[in-house]
Amino acid sequence: MSQKKLYFFANWKMYLDYDESNILANGLAEEIKNKERNYEMTIFPNALSLQTTSQTLNDVGVNTGIQNGYWIDKGGYTGETSFIMAENVGCKYALVGHSERRHQFKETNHEVRIKLENILNNTRLTPVLCVGETQQERAEDKTLEVLEAQLRAAYDSLTWNKERDLIIAYEPVWAIGTGNACEPLDAQIQHERIKKIVNQLISDIKPIILYGGSVNAENSFDYLKQEDISGVLVGGASTKLESWLQIIKNAEKL
Ligand code: PEP
Numbered sequence: 513m514s515q516k517k518l519y520f521f522a523n524w525k526m527y528l529d530y531d532e533s534n535i536l537a538n539g540l541a542e543e544i545k546n547k548e549r550n551y552e553m554t555i556f557p558n559a560l561s562l563q564t565t566s567q568t569l570n571d572v573g574v575n576t577g578i579q580n581g582y583w584i585d586k587g588g589y590t591g592e593t594s595f596i597m598a599e600n601v602g603c604k605y606a607l608v609g610h611s612e613r614r615h616q617f618k619e620t621n622h623e624v625r626i627k628l629e630n631i632l633n634n635t636r637l638t639p640v641l642c643v644g645e646t647q648q649e650r651a652e653d654k655t656l657e658v659l660e661a662q663l664r665a666a667y668d669s670l671t672w673n674k675e676r677d678l679i680i681a682y683e684p685v686w687a688i689g690t691g692n693a694c695e696p697l698d699a700q701i702q703h704e705r706i707k708k709i710v711n712q713l714i715s716d717i718k719p720i721i722l723y724g725g726s727v728n729a730e731n732s733f734d735y736l737k738q739e740d741i742s743g744v745l746v747g748g749a750s751t752k753l754e755s756w757l758q759i760i761k762n763a764e765k766l
Pocket of ligand 1: 523525683687688689690691724725726727745746747748749
């Protein structure tokens with residue numbers, strides 16, 4: 513396996529119900545429990561399955577994370593789950609600003625920022641910030657502008673405790689769930705840009721940047737071999753045990 517530390521993050525979205533999530537978590541735990549590993553694996557199940565999947569997966573060294581959370585710890589916020597509540601059931605990570613949140617649920621850059629602040633100030637979770645441009649923004653040559661705006665809103669003047677990894681997922685909106693993956697060399701260019709912008713916003717930090725958007729067992733290797741791609745955030749292909757295990761196995765060739 514590669515010299516660089518690799519990150520395999522699985523976003524199960526709302527694809528799997530409680531039983532299906534637990535069956536997949538148990539199957540995964542069974543497959544990897546005695547295998548030596550030098551990569552970081554994190555699963556983001558639906559919120560209802562967080563506690564049970566965390567128990568199963570944390571036991572075998574696999575982390576769990578919440579797909580979305582609210583920026584206040586407790587109170588009259590019907591239907592919400594706070595980040596600290598996720599930490600209390602075993603989570604280590606939190607996705608923030610996933611494109612499905614930004615576009616389907618109209619989450620703004622400001623909301624992304626206050627979620628980040630809550631996570632950093634009130635929890636020990638590591639946030640995974642998702643950024644990426646839409647098809648139209650790319651067609652209008654606005655990719656850099658969009659990435660800069662999302663990153664600036666998230667990190668400008670933010671105090672970062674260097675003990676905590678700074679993780680970003682570059683997920684072009686047009687590549688998510690479409691089968692239309694970004695060319696690996698193109699993704700590498702965007703990762704380089706993201707790294708540069710983050711370094712201007714927060715000093716002395718080495719961002720870990722994952723690629724997400726239609727990653728599967730056939731194309732994952734082409735991303736992982738790029739210099740500034742530290743891992744993958746995978747939706748659909750992570751919800752089937754064989755394809756998820758194959759994505760991990762492909763990295764052995766690095
Ligand atoms: C995602 O939801 O973060 C994602 C990358 O989805 P998919 O792999 O299905 O495109």
